[in-house]
Amino acid sequence: MDQAERLRQLVWKQQTAPTVLKAKNKSRVITVTSGKGGVGKTSLVVNLAIALSLLGKRVMVLDADLGLANVDIMLGLLPQHTLHDVVRGTKSLADIALDGPAEIRLLPGGSGLSELADLGEKQRKALIDKLAALEESADILLIDTGAGLSRTVLSFVAAADEMLLITTPEPTAIRDAYGMVKVAATQQLQQKIGLVVNLISSEREGKEIAERLLTVSQQFLQVELQYLGGIRADAHVVTAVKQQQPFYLHSPRCRAAGNIRQIAGALLSLPPEQPRGFSGFFNRLAQLWDKV
Ligand SMILES: Nc1ncnc2c1ncn2[C@@H]1O[C@H](COP(=O)(O)OP(=O)(O)OP(=O)(O)O)[C@@H](O)[C@H]1O
Numbered sequence: 509m510d511q512a513e514r515l516r517q518l519v520w521k522q523q524t525a526p527t528v529l530k531a532k533n534k535s536r537v538i539t540v541t542s543g544k545g546g547v548g549k550t551s552l553v554v555n556l557a558i559a560l561s562l563l564g565k566r567v568m569v570l571d572a573d574l575g576l577a578n579v580d581i582m583l584g585l586l587p588q589h590t591l592h593d594v595v596r597g598t599k600s601l602a603d604i605a606l607d608g609p610a611e612i613r614l615l616p617g618g619s620g621l622s623e624l625a626d627l628g629e630k631q632r633k634a635l636i637d638k639l640a641a642l643e644e645s646a647d648i649l650l651i652d653t654g655a656g657l658s659r660t661v662l663s664f665v666a667a668a669d670e671m672l673l674i675t676t677p678e679p680t681a682i683r684d685a686y687g688m689v690k691v692a693a694t695q696q697l698q699q700k701i702g703l704v705v706n707l708i709s710s711e712r713e714g715k716e717i718a719e720r721l722l723t724v725s726q727q728f729l730q731v732e733l734q735y736l737g738g739i740r741a742d743a744h745v746v747t748a749v750k751q752q753q754p755f756y757l758h759s760p761r762c763r764a765a766g767n768i769r770q771i772a773g774a775l776l777s778l779p780p781e782q783p784r785g786f787s788g789f790f791n792r793l794a795q796l797w798d799k800v
């Protein structure tokens with residue numbers, strides 16, 4: 509290596525090091541949601557979390573479906589406590605977090621998330637500081653939400669760094685997915701939106717549906733969706749759900765698992781420019797709920 513090359517490398521390192529370090533420190537917070545219910549959000553969250561973990565990322569899952577929390581059921585876990593107990597002060601975050609398969613961790617939200625808003629300022633800040641500290645042990649926070657345009661779900665969408673939208677080929681699901689993009693765009697809640705089409709019968713079907721959604725979103729809402737991939741309708745998924753196991757581990761060779769692997773890769777290749785991390789996320793969430 510000649511001297512000029514060494515110098516170039518040194519300059520390059522100095523220029524890039526601070527940004528690389530900064531990006532590394534902040535976790536990526538992703539809200540998974542859908543317009544229509546029952547399209548495969550929880551299934552995606554659980555299996556994607558495992559795939560990302562096996563790719564070397566430290567992943568935490570927040571079950572924020574306030575009505576029907578069921579990440580735990582799909583993982584075969586039995587949470588004894590939720591964030592509600594942390595908000596009440598009877599448990600610590602360490603007490604409620606559960607170890608899942610493939611080293612993923614689950615944070616059961618319960619009613620605790622909505623109770624953040626009821627806390628006094630001092631207590632809330634103390635809790636948000638504790639939640640923010642989870643940043644140290646996670647690269648990615650995946651949030652499972654309920655379906656539809658409720659205020660709660662939209663606040664998760666707005667507070668996260670990005671949104672992962674899932675639909676199926678059913679016309680009603682596609683229409684509701686578009687409705688979700690429309691609200692996210694027109695209310696300026698979220699610009700970074702990834703798309704997954706579940707229950708497809710061919711890659712082509714997934715691509716065609718994505719193409720349609722991408723085109724109308726760009727044309728009418730000026731939003732660029734990113735198609736991350738499709739997931740086949742696969743009997744292995746149903747078998748695994750019945751056994752309360754993630755299909756990614758139960759049948760790693762099935763088509764749906766292959767699809768999840770691809771989606772995980774696509775997601776990692778599209779990082780957000782400036783993730784806000786856990787502290788940014790929980791602070792924003794508390795602010796949004798404050799106004800309600
Ligand atoms: N790729 C797939 N192939 C076959 N079956 C699937 C697939 N994805 C999901 N399912 C089935 O659909 C069911 C519903 O999925 P899931 O619970 O993940 O949906 P959801 O969007 O989280 O629902 P909700 O809106 O009620 O939270 C699963 O229990 C599973 O049996």
Ligand SMILES: [Mg+2]
Pocket residue numbers: 549550551573578652653
């Ligand atoms: Mg669900």
